[in-house]
Amino acid sequence: MQAYLFRRAITFAVTVWLAASLTFVTLLVIPGNPAQIILGIDASPSAVAAVERALGLDLPPPVRYARWLGDLLRFDLGTSLVYGVPVWNLIAERLRVTLPLTAMALALAVCVGVPLGLFAARRRGSLWDLATTAFAQAGIATPSFWLGIFLILVFAVQLRWLPAGGFTPWSQGAGRAFQSLLLPAVALGIARAASLTRVVRSAALEVLSADYVRTARAKGVSEAAVIRRHVLRNALISVATVVSLEVAQLLAGAIIVETVFTLPGLGTLVLNAVNNRDFPLVQGIVVCMASVILLLSLVTDVLYAYLDPRIRYS
């Protein structure tokens, strides 16, 4: 197990390094000079040169890469060109919106997807199964931003139950902050719930037709115990494996949903950064998100190995 963990950690480090380097290289080939962008078109060449020196842009690319990588190793993502504060601070601030949003959407996906998938598998071939499958297909095909728009129309504009957009900071009351994240979390989570329903249904069907379930039933084990002890436990393994993929989808989806609901999260931050050509900020957010996604897949692999004793660590 330790050898497995060690090798998996090495692969993780290499992949993160590759992903970060990809970002650096893409931003290196950008036409347009960041110094010029900061100062505007009217800036004098000498002023531009001064800013270039201050940002280290006059150095050859390999030196800049080495510096950037060195900073990255010390978790220093640089300073935003537009905001003038460390990128890390901006990300940390926006995570207060994006993190709870993703967590709420994930909770919705698991709470809806797992029971619904089990339910459909138990009643395979029935009308209920058909309805669940139809919900899953429709949920996957529905764009989150489209769903979000209509959630706003119904629950904010017509019923006036929840805010149509914007975010009340946690400091001004957790209840109101929660309320402003509720509709976005539903818009974000439904598609994930739908895809999880399919995974759980298919996994549960496989377990239900397994020999050990037949044996358990033949021994007279009650149906509830069969579901709890065999079906649910084995289906959860497949849930654990897809959850990291689902979180990656949620993080990407948050970029759009935050735009629909004008939430001050990581997604709107990165979009603004692109529009402002704030390269250190774009770079920082992209590297951050990619690392989180890679870290999740590492955790899943390790968790998977723990959950399923059949997996060998070789």
Next chain:
Amino acid sequence: MTEARTRGGLAAAGRRLRGQWNLTVGLVILLALVATAAVSFFYLPHDPNRISVLNRFKPPGEEFLLGTDQFGRDLLSRIMVGSRVTIVVGVIAVGIGLSAGVLLGGLAAQYGRWVDETLMRLMDAVAAYPPLLLAILLASIMGPGVVSGMLAIGIATVPVFARLVRANLLALLDAEFVQAARALGASNARIFWRHLLPNTVAILLVQATVAFANAILAEAALSYLGLGTQPPDPSWGRMLREAQDFLVFSPYPALMPGLAIAVTVLGLNLLGDGLRDVLDPKTRRR
């Protein structure tokens, strides 16, 4: 004898096709999409970009089948023109993902060792970028537009295809018919093109269908964010974004393009599921 066997084969294929309602529905939706785009070159009910204040926010009716938007433009005509973008982006993005994926996955499987290790770690690194994030990064470099969108969605699809091809080829490389070909002195390239690739076509077709659906969703999202198709060209995602601010006046300008996206993606996903059931007898119907 031959005839009987053929009929028996056909009947078996027919039996497998029957009850394949998802394949049928998916195919119908895909054909409808292609037909819509094709017809849009010859016939449109109205000029998709003509602004008419008098016709603002018309609900669906006789003159405007799906209603009009905030500028009085015909929604049906705009959706018809938008379907072209959808198809082009989908086809090109999947084309990029498929060709690069087959190449890289093939190289990794056939050469193994450090080639395999390097390419697959690179694929892991690319896969760590959600397509949308990659598109945002590219849009910041190349400027927003359809091309950077297609490229980003295409690149983001490469790892899936590469991993799929690699995994399937690794299983095939041990097969007797491949070893026989190798023993007869066939080159790596010949083995790849004549023996390995034809045996992965079915799996790739299924994956391509699903990737097509995902590309359409990604393109719509990019256009919604203003990073895809630029105005005044209609695209489904853009139409949604523009309609959002006028939701209280009329829901139709937002409803219709969203419906077009959802139905198209649904159709392609159904088609993918159906193809998987038909092409791969190993998967039981679930």
